[in-house]
Amino acid sequence: MIEARELDKRLPDGKVLLDRVSFKALPGEFVALLGASGAGKTLTIRAMAGLTNLTSGDVRLTINPGESRSIAQAKGRELRRLRSQVGVIFQGLQLVKRLTVIENVMIGRLGSIHPVRSWLYGFTDGEASQAYTALERVGMQSFAGRITGSLSGGEMQRVAVARAVHQKPLLYLADEPIASLDPRNAETVMAMLQMLSRETLVVGAFHQPDLVRRYCTRAIALRQGKVVYDGPPALSQSQLLEVYGAEIATMEQQVGLQ
Amino acid sequence: MIAGYSAPRQFLRRLSAIGGLALALVWAAGLCEFQWKGLADSALRVLEILRGFFPPDWSAAEEILPEAAKTLLLASAATLIGSVLSVPIGLAGARNIAPPWLRLPVRLLLGLERATPDVLLLLFFVVAFGLGSFAGILTLGLSSVAMLGKLMADAIEEADPHVAESVRATGADLSQTIRYGVIPEVLPALVSNTMFRFDYNIRSTIILGAVGAGGLGQEILFSISRTNYERATLAALATLVLIVTAEQVGNSLRQRWMRDLRK
Numbered sequence: 001m002i003e004a005r006e007l008d009k010r011l012p013d014g015k016v017l018l019d020r021v022s023f024k025a026l027p028g029e030f031v032a033l034l035g036a037s038g039a040g041k042t043l044t045i046r047a048m049a050g051l052t053n054l055t056s057g058d059v060r061l062t063i064n065p066g067e068s069r070s071i072a073q074a075k076g077r078e079l080r081r082l083r084s085q086v087g088v089i090f091q092g093l094q095l096v097k098r099l100t101v102i103e104n105v106m107i108g109r110l111g112s113i114h115p116v117r118s119w120l121y122g123f124t125d126g127e128a129s130q131a132y133t134a135l136e137r138v139g140m141q142s143f144a145g146r147i148t149g150s151l152s153g154g155e156m157q158r159v160a161v162a163r164a165v166h167q168k169p170l171l172y173l174a175d176e177p178i179a180s181l182d183p184r185n186a187e188t189v190m191a192m193l194q195m196l197s198r199e200t201l202v203v204g205a206f207h208q209p210d211l212v213r214r215y216c217t218r219a220i221a222l223r224q225g226k227v228v229y230d231g232p233p234a235l236s237q238s239q240l241l242e243v244y245g246a247e248i249a250t251m252e253q254q255v256g257l258q
Numbered sequence: 259m260i261a262g263y264s265a266p267r268q269f270l271r272r273l274s275a276i277g278g279l280a281l282a283l284v285w286a287a288g289l290c291e292f293q294w295k296g297l298a299d300s301a302l303r304v305l306e307i308l309r310g311f312f313p314p315d316w317s318a319a320e321e322i323l324p325e326a327a328k329t330l331l332l333a334s335a336a337t338l339i340g341s342v343l344s345v346p347i348g349l350a351g352a353r354n355i356a357p358p359w360l361r362l363p364v365r366l367l368l369g370l371e372r373a374t375p376d377v378l379l380l381l382f383f384v385v386a387f388g389l390g391s392f393a394g395i396l397t398l399g400l401s402s403v404a405m406l407g408k409l410m411a412d413a414i415e416e417a418d419p420h421v422a423e424s425v426r427a428t429g430a431d432l433s434q435t436i437r438y439g440v441i442p443e444v445l446p447a448l449v450s451n452t453m454f455r456f457d458y459n460i461r462s463t464i465i466l467g468a469v470g471a472g473g474l475g476q477e478i479l480f481s482i483s484r485t486n487y488e489r490a491t492l493a494a495l496a497t498l499v500l501i502v503t504a505e506q507v508g509n510s511l512r513q514r515w516m517r518d519l520r521k
Contacts, residue, residue, distance in 0.1 A: 049427055051423065051426070051427060080429040080430070080431060081429065082429075083426075083427055083428065083429040084428060084429030085429075086427075088424070088427040088428075090420070090423075090424040090427070091420075093420075094418070094420045094421050094423070094424040095421070095424070096421055096425070096438060096439060096442050096443060097421075097442075097443065098442040098443055098445055098446070099438070099442050103438075107425055107428060107430070107438050107439075108428050109428070110425065110428045110429060110430035110434045110438065111428050111429020111430060112429070113434070115431050115433045115434050115437075118433070118434045118437050118438070119433065119437055160424075163428075167428055
C-alpha cells in the first residue's frame with residue numbers, strides 16, 4: 001500500500017504546485033492520475049518515487065504488513081532502498097540509448113547491487129536471464145541484444161516497462177507512459193499495466209480519459225495541484241469539464257477562439 | 259512589401275558584407291607590408307629552393323623510421339593519457355554532477371592550461387626533465403587532458419538529465435548513476451573527441467619536436483639546419499603518411515561506432 005498524506009509543494013515565490021494531495025492506494029488497484037498539463041500529476045508521481053522534495057506532507061510505503069516507511073523523509077541509503085522497492089515506468093525515451101535492451105532492463109536492479117561490483121564486474125549471467133524473463137513478459141525478448149536507441153517509441157516504452165518489472169517492486173509508478181505513443185501502442189502498454197496491476201499496485205499519470213475508463217480501476221483527478229475527483233475511472237462529461245474546463249477555456253482564449 | 263522581409267534590403271546587406279570583407283583584406287595586406295612586387299620577383303627563387311628538396315633521400319629511411327615510430331608513440335601516449343583522464347576530470351567539471359567547490363577550481367585549472375601555449379609548457383618540462391620524448395609526452399598529455407576534459411565536461415552537461423534520473427529512480431547511488439546513466443550517453447563524444455585530438459597530437463609533435471620533444475619534428479629541423487634538404491623531405495613525407503593514416507583509422511573507427519547505433 002502507498003499513502004500520500006497532504007502532499008504540499010510551493011515555489012519560493014508562493015506559487016502552489018501541490019495543495020494537500022492525499023490518497024491511499026492498495027494492491028490490486030490500477031489508479032490513474034488525471035488532469036491538465038501542470039495540474040501536478042507528474043509531480044505527485046515524482047514525490048511518491050522520492051525524486052522531489054516536498055514543502056510538507058508525507059509519502060508512506062507499506063513494506064511489510066503493518067510496517068510502513070516514509071519515502072518523503074528518507075535520505076541516503078534508506079531512500080535508495082525505498083526507491084528500489086518502487087518501480088518507476090518512465091517514458092521510453094528516458095532509456096539509455098547507447099546500451100543494449102537487456103542492459104537497460106538490468107539497470108532496474110541497480111538498487112540491490114553494490115556500486116563496486118557495478119564498476120569492476122557489471123551484471124551477472126543470472127541477472128541477465130531474469131532480465132530476459134522480464135522482456136518476455138512484455139514480448140520484447142527478441143530485441144534483447146539490440147542497441148536501445150535503434151528501437152521505435154512503442155518498443156522503447158515496453159522495454160521501460162520491462163525494466164520496472166525486473167526491479168520486482170512493491171508498486172509501479174508510471175509517468176505518462178503512453179503520452180508519446182500511437183493509439184495501438186498505447187492500448188498495448190495499457191493492457192500490460194493492467195496485467196501488472198493484478199499482482200502489484202499500479203499508479204500512473206495519463207492524459208486519455210477514455211483509456212483510463214477502460215483499463216483502470218480508479219481515477220484521481222488533479223486541478224491546480226488539488227484533488228478534485230477520486231472515484232470510479234468513468235468520469236462523466238461534466239466531471240471531465242470540471243477537471244479540464246478552465247484550462248481549455250484559457251487556451252481557447254489564447255488562440256483567439258473565445 | 260511584407261513586414262519582416264525586404265528583398266532590396268537583403269541584397270544590400272549581402273553587398274555590404276562582401277564589400278566589408280574586401281576592404282578588411284586590403285587593409286590587412288597594407289598592415290603586414292605585403293610586397294606585390296617582391297612576390298613576383300622571389301617566385302623563381304622559391305622554385306629554386308624547392309628543387310633542392312627533391313628527390314627525397316631514401317637512404318636515410320633507416321634513421322627516419324625510428325623517429326616516425328617515436329612520433330607515433332608520443333602522440334598515442336599523450337592521447338591515451340588525455341582520453342582516460344578526461345572522464346573523471348569531465349565529471350568533476352560538469353555542473354550537473356559536481357558541486358561548485360569542485361567544479362569551479364577544475365574549470366579554472368583547465369582554462370589556465372588551455373591559455374598556456376604548448377611550446378611554453380614544453381620549454382618548462384625540458385628544463386625540468388631534459389630534452390626528449392618524456393618532456394614531449396608530459397606536454398602533449400597535459401594539453402590533451404585540458405582540451406578533452408573541457409569537451410567532456412561540456413558533453414556531460416548536455417547529456418539528457420531524464421536518462422540519469424530514470425537510473426537514479428531504481429535506487430542506484432551516484433556512482434552507479436554515472437556508470438550507467440551518464441557515461442554511456444557521452445561515450446560517442448569521447449570517441450569522436452579522442453580521434454580528433456589524436457590527429458591534432460600527431461601534427462603537434464612535429465612543432466614540439468622541433469623545440470626539443472624529439473621525433474620527426476626534430477629530424478626535419480636538424481636536416482634543414484644542416485642543409486640536408488632531401489633528408490628533410492623524407493621526414494616530411496613520413497609525417498604526411500602518419501597524419502593521413504591516423505585520419506583514416508579515426509574515421510573508420512567512428513563510422514563503425516555510429517553503425518552500431520543504427521543496426
